[in-house]
Amino acid sequence: MDKEQTVxxxxxxxxxxxxxxxIKDKLEERAKTKIPMDGFVLAREDLSxxxxxxxxxxxxxxxxxxxxxxxxxxxxxxxxxxLSGSSLMKANLSYANLHYANLTDCNLLGTDFTGAxxxxxxxxxxxxxxxxxxxxxxxxxxxxxxxxAEEIYRNLRQTAEAQGLFEMAGHFFEKEMIMRRKQLPKYSxxxxxxxxxxxxxxxxxxxxxxxxxxxxxxxxxxxxxxxLGVNFSGDIIAYDGDKSLxxxxxNYLSCLYFSVVTFTTLGYGDITPVGGSRVFSAIEAFTGxxxxxxxVVVFVKKMTR
Numbered sequence: 001m002d003k004e005q006t007v008x009x010x011x012x013x014x015x016x017x018x019x020x021x022x023i024k025d026k027l028e029e030r031a032k033t034k035i036p037m038d039g040f041v042l043a044r045e046d047l048s049x050x051x052x053x054x055x056x057x058x059x060x061x062x063x064x065x066x067x068x069x070x071x072x073x074x075x076x077x078x079x080x081x082x083l084s085g086s087s088l089m090k091a092n093l094s095y096a097n098l099h100y101a102n103l104t105d106c107n108l109l110g111t112d113f114t115g116a117x118x119x120x121x122x123x124x125x126x127x128x129x130x131x132x133x134x135x136x137x138x139x140x141x142x143x144x145x146x147x148x149a150e151e152i153y154r155n156l157r158q159t160a161e162a163q164g165l166f167e168m169a170g171h172f173f174e175k176e177m178i179m180r181r182k183q184l185p186k187y188s189x190x191x192x193x194x195x196x197x198x199x200x201x202x203x204x205x206x207x208x209x210x211x212x213x214x215x216x217x218x219x220x221x222x223x224x225x226x227x228l229g230v231n232f233s234g235d236i237i238a239y240d241g242d243k244s245l246x247x248x249x250x251n252y253l254s255c256l257y258f259s260v261v262t263f264t265t266l267g268y269g270d271i272t273p274v275g276g277s278r279v280f281s282a283i284e285a286f287t288g289x290x291x292x293x294x295x296v297v298v299f300v301k302k303m304t305r
Contacts, residue, residue, distance in 0.1 A: 009048065011041040015067075024050045036062040043069040060100070092102070104132070108152045113159040118168070127152055142181050150179035170205040170302070177203040198280040199203065201298045210295040214263065221284045222259035226252050228277040263288035 011017060011102060012030070024047050030037060031052050040063060054060045060080025068083075068091050084102045090110040095118050099144040106126035126134070129152065133145035157172035178198065184191040197203055201210050229238030237251045258271040262284045273281040 002119060004291050012037070012042075015041045015043070015139045017041075020045065023047070024217050028052065030062075031053055034061070036064065037066065038062070038064050040066040042071050044071060044101045046072045048072050048074045049076060052081050053077050053079045059104075069147060101248045108155070109148050111152075111155070113155060115162075117163070118156070118159055121164065123156070130175075133182070146182045150176055150183070151205045153179060156239055174198075174203050174205045201294060204298050204301050207295060207302060210291060210298055214288075214295070216258045217284065217287055219258070221263070222256040222278045223251070224253040225258055225273070225277050227276055228280065230255060230258050231272045231274045232270065232276055237271070259284065264292065265289050 013020075023042075023045050027040075027042070027047065028051055030239075033055075034054070052054070052061050052063065060082055061099070061286050062082040063086065064082055065085040066083070066087070068088050070090045071088075072092045073096055074092050074094050076093065078093075078101050079097050080100045080102075081098075082102040083105040083106055085106065087107040088103075088111045089107045090112075092112045093116045094112050094114040095116060097120045099117055100120045100122070103123045104122055106129050107128050111197055123157075127149055129145045129149040133142045133149060136142045136145060152170045153176040157169050157176060160169035160172060177194070181191055181194040181198070184194070198211055199209070201207065224237050229236045231237070232254065237254045239248055239251065243251075254271065258273075258281075261268055261271075265285055265288055267285075
């Protein structure tokens with residue numbers, strides 16, 4: 001790094017600097033050098049309408065691990081800007097263009113995204129507070145960090161919903177509910193119920209999970225019927241070690257058919273349960289009616305959002 005660049009970055013790294021004149025123009029000129037900007041101190045700076053777009057380039061400028069606490073970046077042009085690791089706590093990003101911006105590991109607590117374009121922005125699999133909470137050994141610290149993460153995900157969800165980005169909003173809603181669950185006592189009944197809802201339907205955002213659960217239930221109960229037996233016109237359909245593989249396969253398919261009509265509560269009556277399979281069929285019918293109702297709710301929620 002040359003001397004001029006070293007002096008330049010000393011200015012940007014100095015939290016006590018007094019020269020704030022034309023700070024926006026200076027930052028734009030610094031970005032045009034295309035040398036990564038790392039650890040810049042820009043807290044409380046007025047950067048409204050700043051243009052940090054690397055035009056006609058496949059990669060955006062880098063402004064990583066920087067302090068942008070309470071910075072005013074209203075109407076800023078941040079297309080493809082790499083802000084990873086930066087603190088955007090309480091920053092004003094209202095109406096900013098964040099298309100394809102990298103916000104991985106950023107502190108987004110209290111960030112104002114009103115009207116900001118966040119389509120295709122990268123937030124990472126987990127936000128900073130969630131990662132910290134997962135790694136923390138203190139219960140009080142975990143709860144506080146999960147609460148912060150819930151607030152951030154809620155803010156992002158509301159921003160996405162306002163822009164009609166419903167897939168993104170659904171993802172953030174699911175993460176919001178997970179953060180809320182993790183604030184509950186580890187072995188509490190409410191937390192267990194919440195976990196079940198996540199597994200079954202992703203808090204209403206994953207209807208395919210309901211279908212997968214239905215198929216698993218139908219398959220498992222069909223095996224139970226195959227070994228316990230069901231009645232068809234006075235004949236017991238069940239596994240018989242003395243019969244051929246083809247014959248047993250036909251019997252299993254009949255049990256699978258019975259499991260399907262029981263789960264869907266169609267109940268044609270051509271095959272009926274006997275003995276222990278009666279208990280199985282009662283449980284499956286109850287599970288099926290509940291699961292089908294759940295699928296309708298989840299599907300309608302996705303389609304009408």
